[in-house]
Amino acid sequence: MHPFQYQRAENNGQAVAAVAKNPEAAFIAGGTSQVDLLKEGVHKPNLLVDVAGLPLRQITDFEGGVRIGANATNTEAAYFPAIQARYPAVSEALLAGASVQIRNMATMAGNPLQRTRCPYFRDPDQPCNKRTPGSGCAAIGGYNHVHALFGASEACVATHPSDLAVALAALDARVQTTGPQGSRTIAFTDLHRLPGTTPHLDTTLAHGELITSIDLPAFAGRSHYLKVRERASYAYALASCAVALEMDGPKIKRARIALGGVAHKPWRTPAAEALLAGQRPTEKLFQATAAAAFADAKPLEHNAYKIPMGRNLLVRALLETSGLQPLAGPAGTAFAASVGGMAGQVATPN
Amino acid sequence: MLTEATGQPLDRVDGRLKVMGGARYTAEWDLPGLAYGALATSAIARGKVRAIDVKAAQQAPGVLAVLTYLNAPRLQPMPDKVGGSLFRGEGGITETLQPLQDAAIAYAGQPLAVVVADTHEHARYAATLVRITYDEAKPELDRATASRQTLPEAFTGSKEEPLQVTVGDPKAALAAAPVKLERVYESAITHHNPIEQLATIARWEKRNGADYLTVYDTTRGVDTLQEVFAASLNLPKENVHIICPFIGGAFGSKGWLYAPALLTAMAARVVGRPVKIELRRQDMFSTAGQRGATRQTLSLGATRDGKLTALQHDTQAQSSMVSGYTEPCARVSRMMYAVPNLGFAHHLSHLNLPSPCPMRGPGETVGGWALECAIDELATELNLDPVELRLRNYADKNPETGKPFSSKHLRECYARGQELIGWKARNPKPRSMREGNSLIGYGMATTMYPAARREASARTTLFADGRALVQSATHELGNGAYTIFRQISADALALPVENVRFELGDSALPKAPTTGGSATTATIGPAATAACQEALSALKQIAIRDAKSPLFGATEDAIEARDGRLVRKANAAQGETYAAILQRAKLPSISAEGTAKPGDEREQFSFYSFGAVFAKVRVDEASGSVRVAQLCAVYDVGKLMNPQTAHSQFIGGMAMGLGAALMEATHYDARNGRAVVRNLADYHVPSMADTPDIIAEALNIPDPHISALGARGIGEIGCVGTPAAITNAVFHATGQRLRSLPLTPDKLLKALAS
Numbered sequence A: 001m002h003p004f005q006y007q008r009a010e011n012n013g014q015a016v017a018a019v020a021k022n023p024e025a026a027f028i029a030g031g032t033s034q035v036d037l038l039k040e041g042v043h044k045p046n047l048l049v050d051v052a053g054l055p056l057r058q059i060t061d062f063e064g065g066v067r068i069g070a071n072a073t074n075t076e077a078a079y080f081p082a083i084q085a086r087y088p089a090v091s092e093a094l095l096a097g098a099s100v101q102i103r104n105m106a107t108m109a110g111n112p113l114q115r116t117r118c119p120y121f122r123d124p125d126q127p128c129n130k131r132t133p134g135s136g137c138a139a140i141g142g143y144n145h146v147h148a149l150f151g152a153s154e155a156c157v158a159t160h161p162s163d164l165a166v167a168l169a170a171l172d173a174r175v176q177t178t179g180p181q182g183s184r185t186i187a188f189t190d191l192h193r194l195p196g197t198t199p200h201l202d203t204t205l206a207h208g209e210l211i212t213s214i215d216l217p218a219f220a221g222r223s224h225y226l227k228v229r230e231r232a233s234y235a236y237a238l239a240s241c242a243v244a245l246e247m248d249g250p251k252i253k254r255a256r257i258a259l260g261g262v263a264h265k266p267w268r269t270p271a272a273e274a275l276l277a278g279q280r281p282t283e284k285l286f287q288a289t290a291a292a293a294f295a296d297a298k299p300l301e302h303n304a305y306k307i308p309m310g311r312n313l314l315v316r317a318l319l320e321t322s323g324l325q326p327l328a329g330p331a332g333t334a335f336a337a338s339v340g341g342m343a344g345q346v347a348t349p350n
Numbered sequence B: 001m002l003t004e005a006t007g008q009p010l011d012r013v014d015g016r017l018k019v020m021g022g023a024r025y026t027a028e029w030d031l032p033g034l035a036y037g038a039l040a041t042s043a044i045a046r047g048k049v050r051a052i053d054v055k056a057a058q059q060a061p062g063v064l065a066v067l068t069y070l071n072a073p074r075l076q077p078m079p080d081k082v083g084g085s086l087f088r089g090e091g092g093i094t095e096t097l098q099p100l101q102d103a104a105i106a107y108a109g110q111p112l113a114v115v116v117a118d119t120h121e122h123a124r125y126a127a128t129l130v131r132i133t134y135d136e137a138k139p140e141l142d143r144a145t146a147s148r149q150t151l152p153e154a155f156t157g158s159k160e161e162p163l164q165v166t167v168g169d170p171k172a173a174l175a176a177a178p179v180k181l182e183r184v185y186e187s188a189i190t191h192h193n194p195i196e197q198l199a200t201i202a203r204w205e206k207r208n209g210a211d212y213l214t215v216y217d218t219t220r221g222v223d224t225l226q227e228v229f230a231a232s233l234n235l236p237k238e239n240v241h242i243i244c245p246f247i248g249g250a251f252g253s254k255g256w257l258y259a260p261a262l263l264t265a266m267a268a269r270v271v272g273r274p275v276k277i278e279l280r281r282q283d284m285f286s287t288a289g290q291r292g293a294t295r296q297t298l299s300l301g302a303t304r305d306g307k308l309t310a311l312q313h314d315t316q317a318q319s320s321m322v323s324g325y326t327e328p329c330a331r332v333s334r335m336m337y338a339v340p341n342l343g344f345a346h347h348l349s350h351l352n353l354p355s356p357c358p359m360r361g362p363g364e365t366v367g368g369w370a371l372e373c374a375i376d377e378l379a380t381e382l383n384l385d386p387v388e389l390r391l392r393n394y395a396d397k398n399p400e401t402g403k404p405f406s407s408k409h410l411r412e413c414y415a416r417g418q419e420l421i422g423w424k425a426r427n428p429k430p431r432s433m434r435e436g437n438s439l440i441g442y443g444m445a446t447t448m449y450p451a452a453r454r455e456a457s458a459r460t461t462l463f464a465d466g467r468a469l470v471q472s473a474t475h476e477l478g479n480g481a482y483t484i485f486r487q488i489s490a491d492a493l494a495l496p497v498e499n500v501r502f503e504l505g506d507s508a509l510p511k512a513p514t515t516g517g518s519a520t521t522a523t524i525g526p527a528a529t530a531a532c533q534e535a536l537s538a539l540k541q542i543a544i545r546d547a548k549s550p551l552f553g554a555t556e557d558a559i560e561a562r563d564g565r566l567v568r569k570a571n572a573a574q575g576e577t578y579a580a581i582l583q584r585a586k587l588p589s590i591s592a593e594g595t596a597k598p599g600d601e602r603e604q605f606s607f608y609s610f611g612a613v614f615a616k617v618r619v620d621e622a623s624g625s626v627r628v629a630q631l632c633a634v635y636d637v638g639k640l641m642n643p644q645t646a647h648s649q650f651i652g653g654m655a656m657g658l659g660a661a662l663m664e665a666t667h668y669d670a671r672n673g674r675a676v677v678r679n680l681a682d683y684h685v686p687s688m689a690d691t692p693d694i695i696a697e698a699l700n701i702p703d704p705h706i707s708a709l710g711a712r713g714i715g716e717i718g719c720v721g722t723p724a725a726i727t728n729a730v731f732h733a734t735g736q737r738l739r740s741l742p743l744t745p746d747k748l749l750k751a752l753a754s
């Protein structure tokens, strides 16, 4: 681990100033992502500004929706009654991620800012443009089992690993920040970037820009998150998807779909979403929607499995969200989100 | 009257100590003046160090020394053989590369420098400052095209473990067989990944003018490590002392790879202070051993009514450039079924990958998987129930050697296992059962484990306060060794278990082999018993000669131990406590050593444990996810010394087998040979949500030949068999045969699409 100074932030302004003026400085909140990367020698900040103590932990009603403080833990947000009831996709995504211990530490700002699980990124002895710009991309031509189908570049084919981010993208959440240039609101779908020629930049945040809250806009529809992983718990998604449906009687008024595990950011699918608007939900319609969602997928050597997996997953998510099929477990829990359920005689408790 | 302690479900005697944090693991010893070492390892898999620049590391805060091949102490070559195991050469068990002796690089992750500093943090940071440049060569990473390919003669050089065998004429029998089947099975590289990483602390001193080395190490073979150190460092064996009272899991690691331990001793020598090196999790994927990948071809010939006429099992194994370790995949095929024409071969390719070593069920876990899947395929081919096919080929004697089995009750295992899972109630037709989004399938497999027994010694000390201490240089891996050896010793001494302590994990104690091969119970149990008998015999002699003793003048044969007393067999009222005898003799204690080893019975019988594993799975077709709904096994492992610790061993092994079946795999980059998976977030072992309530039963029928205790080993049998039962259940669920471990969703989806 590279030596660094550690400082507790006194207030938002001080935190922003301390990081903004030092290009080698970084924030730390729960530390569950940051500390791993320090230990791997991937991040080498010379100053860590701990923002976990800042009073940004409240979850409150806000403009008909919910404002989630940046420092609310993943656990607090997942079990917050208004979120679990009105935005079950968010609770499902959170509770299907990581482990209880990690969720108790992890914060709502830190989670979408965690970095890729591309294994090459975490090995300083491998080339990686994201970690060391210009060194090359080992995943292209290497072991690219967990990599992207959409929006990748010749510089980087990594995926974003956060489950939460996928749900937030489908719900058109907004991110409140305060930075060296003052405060602003960012559409969640604009928070993350595609790799392009600058894969070392994951987000559109400025250096030293502090997330203060994540806002869920008012929403009267149904939402749902589904996740496939290589073990029943405590594993990142191979593929996931979040669906938000607003109904108008028996018809779908508006649909939003975000795919996870397939791109450098949660992958919204406007063409597929458009197919659903004004339609009655049927399995056939959902098949066509899924086909459209994956029409432009560009697989690498080891990740083509994500295409059928992702399509099947999206069909199921739409069937379950529209009520054509029952959820695999209670809405707003990991049991609803976890494809395959748990081992044992009964897959999911009801 | 005391009840026998063996066979009782005694709680782990070290359990409380462990949960209270009182059990001291290797990395936790705190020695005065301790310095810390960190490794800098090779970024490339093949070539040489061109230059190694240690200046920045040396100048970093707290750094005491940097060792590279240019300045490290010289080592003697790794010995050819230790404790009867072949170390060097094809089929040898260990890595022979001695660390930091030259510039050559055999695999990525190979240690190339050790940085020693005053703190752990300083050492690790400074290690990142070591700059190494390379003359890189193209690594050999493909089994099929490897330039060094061999046919090893025997596993670890043992005459009982030939790797190339033909009995009868399998080729001709296959050609003539009415039903034939040839299938290829592949398994991935897997890693042991115990919670406790490898660690060593080494301290040099002068004792009587000579160098003396004390080593705390995570080894499961103190005596073997002592020999390796003595030979490598050119020291008399008596001047090397190895200590390891607790191990945080090994699963095959911590036995046979010595570079990190040797590096610690070298570093301590150079800085003149005790040094500790604890591996990082990432290093566990390069310097701690692995199960190599395999490609196995199973050829079966059978009659229409399901009698096997031929079985040929050919394995393509892989090892590193610096080890001859060969995964002995035919260990199950060579003994399981009554087949007159039996052959197996092992082909070894040397690659620029880290060295393999045994991993729970070496050979059996993946070799048994291939065999038991092939048998299942044959059952489908013949339209026979998989259990029935196995019964039709039930072996009463070992098909390779012709020796009868010492004790075999496998039929009962099959019968009970079927009841436990509800085998008969299933619809045997593949792809016929469904629940919601899931396909349901049932599968089974036979399992076994060789019932090894080795020579070992122990010492028993009886104290004048009525307590006893029994000691042997064996190990506690978390398996319950402290507990059952206390139970066995208590019975041998006719004392309550509370009055007996057992000590282990120290090379100064009476000799014991490396813990492995599920042989510890069968090896140390009789040794402890022998030592206890020797101690009692010495005590009898004192009593016999003591005119004040009620046993005065008796012959030893006429005296027995009962309830903590020596009494006349003819009249138990005539006798006295051990304490009374010692107190009157003014002896604080009396000690005796005993040795036990297997004898002629090994020539007469074939020693194996058996079992049958049954699994029910759910397969989510849309995602390719497999979940195990039920996992049941019934084992015939001889007499259980402690049903509680035994049960833990069974279910732990089965969970590990479940991991091998569904998720465990380490990938290496096919271009540069670096481990791509290097942490426990990406290397998946089963979580609680992956493991159903496992049912494991044991028949508990003593083996009349293995030893007076009747106990065979149980450490590995749970892991063997489980992968095949699950794979066969996936076939029954989906109608698709998957022949590549692990059965991850991508592979399922591919198979289901076809």
Ligand SMILES: Cc1cc2nc3c(=O)[nH]c(=O)nc-3n(C[C@H](O)[C@H](O)[C@H](O)COP(=O)(O)OP(=O)(O)OC[C@H]3O[C@@H](n4cnc5c(N)ncnc54)[C@H](O)[C@@H]3O)c2cc1C
Pocket: A026, A027, A028, A029, A030, A031, A032, A033, A034, A035, A036, A051, A070, A074, A096, A097, A098, A099, A102, A105, A106, A107, A108, A109, A110, A111, A112, A113, A114, A161, A162, A163, A164, A209, A210, A211, A212, A234, A235, A236, A237, B681
């Ligand atoms: C073993 C393991 C398994 C996991 N599995 C999953 C999984 O299945 N699904 C999943 O989604 N996640 C998973 N995670 C990731 C986990 O969710 C994240 O590590 C966690 O959410 C990060 O939150 P944190 O508060 O600990 O962030 P930190 O580690 O403290 O910080 C993460 C990043 O966010 C920045 N940051 C933190 N707060 C702010 C702020 N207010 N403003 C601006 N920048 C900020 C930091 O500078 C840093 O770059 C897993 C993690 C581990 C270790």
Ligand code: SF4
Pocket: A116, A118, A119, A120, A121, A127, A128, A129, A130, A131, A136, A137, A138, A139, A140, A155, A156, A157, A158, A199
């Ligand atoms: S995919 Fe991106 S993160 Fe992975 S090696 Fe390539 S550049 Fe690095």
